[in-house]
Amino acid sequence: CTHYIFIIVIAVNSTLLSINAGDYIFYTDWAWTSFVVFSISQTLMLVVGAVYYLTYTGVPGTATYYALIMTVYTWIAKGAWFSLGYPYDFIVTPVWLPSAMPLDLVYWATKKNKHSLILFGGVLVGMSLPLFNMVNLITVADPLETAFKYPRPTLPPYMTPIEPQVGKFYNSPVALGAGAGAVLSVTMAALGCKLTTW
Numbered sequence: 001c002t003h004y005i006f007i008i009v010i011a012v013n014s015t016l017l018s019i020n021a022g023d024y025i026f027y028t029d030w031a032w033t034s035f036v037v038f039s040i041s042q043t044l045m046l047v048v049g050a051v052y053y054l055t056y057t058g059v060p061g062t063a064t065y066y067a068l069i070m071t072v073y074t075w076i077a078k079g080a081w082f083s084l085g086y087p088y089d090f091i092v093t094p095v096w097l098p099s100a101m102p103l104d105l106v107y108w109a110t111k112k113n114k115h116s117l118i119l120f121g122g123v124l125v126g127m128s129l130p131l132f133n134m135v136n137l138i139t140v141a142d143p144l145e146t147a148f149k150y151p152r153p154t155l156p157p158y159m160t161p162i163e164p165q166v167g168k169f170y171n172s173p174v175a176l177g178a179g180a181g182a183v184l185s186v187t188m189a190a191l192g193c194k195l196t197t198w
Helices: 002-026 028-057 062-083 097-109 114-138 143-149 173-195
Strands: none
Touching: 028 062, 028 097, 028 114, 028 173, 062 097, 097 114, 114 173
């Protein structure tokens, strides 16, 4: 019972983190920086929960199922924002499913080898999630336009959206997010495996 409660808690936390990840729209001047930070956070949140769930059940496919739980919870949260009058693409739901699939494939292909899951699975998730997220962002409304059209009533003056300095800090947020995510995801995948030995 403790294991399943843990899975639910992580999935709920993933949803809450996703709501924060949508806020990059209002940090327009730091849009690319926010994208890198939130891509890494999404990667780590996915990896630790999915690997834990996968190694606990021992059934390839459960990592993808875990990502599906995260996605469904987040879409429900989007509905709450929509009811408040914000556009439905205000909260950008991260694309977890395609990044969780390599975990299941690695686990299945290596005949449930945990070390391969940690190394190969972690790297694949870390490298793929920022890429899928950027493709996802291309399909939503322009962040700057959305920020000006739907200002927060409680937004302090110093956080008022301004013209973004694209490329000022990072020329390639996808590459930076993928590089950092690939390294950190291995550590979090190892933590996910360790949690099954409670």
